[in-house]
Amino acid sequence: MTSHAPARTSTTPRAGWMIAVAAAAAFLATFNETFLNVAFTPIMTDFGIDVSMVQWLTTGYLLVAAVFVPVSNVLYHRFPTRALFVSVVALMVVGSVVGAVAPTFGVLLAGRLLQAIGTGLLTPIGMNITLAVSPREKLGMNMGIMAAMTTLGPSLAIVLSGALLTIAPWTTLMWVFGALAVIVLIAGALFLRTVAELGRPVLDVLSFALVAVGLVGVLYGVTAAFGGSPLYAGISGVVGLLALWLFVRRQRRIEHPLIDMRPFSSRPFVLGVLMTMLGLLFVFAMNVVIPLFLQAARGMDPLGASLTLAPGILLTVVLGPVAGRMFDHHGGRWSIPLGFLVMAVFVTLVGLVAGHGSILTFGLLYIPAVLATAFVIGPAQTFALSHLDRETSSHGVTVVSTSFQIAGCVGTSLAAGIYGALSTASIGAGRGVPDSLLTGFQGSVGLVILTSVIGIVLAALAYRSVAACRAEYANVA
Known part of the structure; x- marks a missing residue:
């Protein structure tokens, strides 16, 4: 590949602005994954559809986004970064307008899927920009910022959409997202420059x-x-x-x-990706079942249920770069498994108090659980990508970005599925509705406890594999 030279990986004001744009893109892409979730009820009323149909606004979105992630690597190395970025975000703006004026559900879904194409392309493009302009010694901190934005996006979307729906119709959500996308588009046009070696890769x-x-x-x-x-x-x-x-x-x-398989030859990379997925699965699973449970079993309105998540979400955004800086200085040998352990312990406590404790206690216990994801998601993806060379790192980003969408879809589907199946079975067995919904919620909690325990095991295996590789290298040397 020849043509444009990549950006120098040095700390400059321009590089800082480019990372800020990439972080905004990560927020924008993940924000839209859950932004419409709280609006499902008015959408069903307006278009006369049922739950099985309306859920495709989320499921279809995640599926299409996952499919287009691998295409991003070809486009990233074929077109100038700024032009590509602006075009992708423009596609999301068009999707927002189509959805806002949609006369039928089919048109709304089409607009939503246009947005999904943009998400599938935008997430890895943003990560590649960050990877290209970050000095090695600050990679953990900058990837921590990216991870914080990907955690903030789907969580804050639920809170903001709940607030907007109390004063405006659901179509307002599409216009608001379109406006946010225009702001990110303008920022990209102003601050981005080409950071990849361009050639003519073939799709x-x-x-x-x-x-x-x-x-x-x-x-x-x-x-x-x-x-x-x-x-x-x-x-x-x-x-x-x-x-x-x-x-x-x-x-x-x-x-x-389309995806170079060489990153999969690195065991630390594979384990790092799996740990990242488990952390994301926790976030997506809890983001869907906590609002469902609090509204159905505890009688809260959508805004109140969403605000229960807000303190932990906002603190996680602050903690993300801190966790990344700790990874830069000390590595994640202890912080990553400790993060999984805290997730498991405090979400267990959340499950125990869910049916009988106060909402305040419920919310306070959830804060450490979601805060712990800051020590897992960003550091785990930095751990994965740091074990790839420059030639394969962009393909590694494609894999990591695809894993985001897969984790989101699997986490949402498994948590909601377990919640619904156990609740229905309990009601069928003659138990009261509140107790049955509690059973469903505790089943979903059991899912994320299990994945957190698996994460602890994977973290131990990951750092053992790194030690083994270093020992082998020393013996060869």
Whole structure:
């Protein structure tokens, strides 16, 4: 690849502004994943549809975003960074306008999916910009900022949308997001410059088709497992896995792979990605079931349920860069497993007080649980990417960005599915509705406890693998 030279990785005022734009892009992309969730009820009323239809505004969004993430790496190395960034954000603006004026649900969904294409492209582009302009000694802090924005986005969206819906119709949400996207577009046009080595990489259409079928098949299978036909869910999952297997085989044989498989040869990278996904799964799972439970079982309104999440969310944003700076200086050997442990302990306490304790106690106990994700998500993705060389790092970013969407879809689907299935089964067994909803909520809590424990194990394996690699290198030297 030749043409434009990449930006120098030095700390300059311009680099700082570029990281700020990348962070705003990460916030924008993840913010929109949950922004419409609280508006499902008025949307169903306006268009005369049911829950199984309206949920595609989120599920379809996540699926399409996941499919387009791998395409970003080809575009990132083919087009100047500023022009690409502005074009992608402009697509999200167009999607917002289409959704705001939609006369039917189908048109609203089309606008939503246009936004999803932008999200799938924007998240890895922002991460690649940060990776390109960050000095090595500040990579952890800057990636911590990115992680804080990806955590803030879907969480703050629920709070803000709940507040807006108390004074305005749901279409206001589309206009508000469009306005935010215009601000980010202008910032990108002003401050970005080309940071990638540009050439003429080719988009392999068959690879794109295989990864699309694979991701949609697997993620739809997970989504439909609780709310649809188990047979169709199983078939979808098998077809998806087969397509992903064919995709991986093809990437190893073609000259211009859509996703370079070399990052997967690094065990620390793979473990870092898995730890990142587990941290994100926690966030997405709790963001969906806590508002559901507090509204249905504790009688809170949407805004009150959303505000219960707000203190932890805001503190996590402050703590993200701090956790990243700690990673730069000390590594994550103890902080990452400690983060998973705190997540597990405090979400257990949240589950115990959910049915009988005060809402204040519930909210206070949740704060340490969500704060702990700052010591997991950003440091884990920095750990993963720091074990790749410059040539494969952009492909690693593609993998990490794809994992964001997968974790969001799986976390949302599993948590909501467990909540609904256990609540329905408990009601069918003759228990009261509040107790049944508590059972469903505690089942979802059990899910994130399990994933947190798995995260502790993966953290131990990750740092053991790093020690083994260093020992092997020392012996060779």
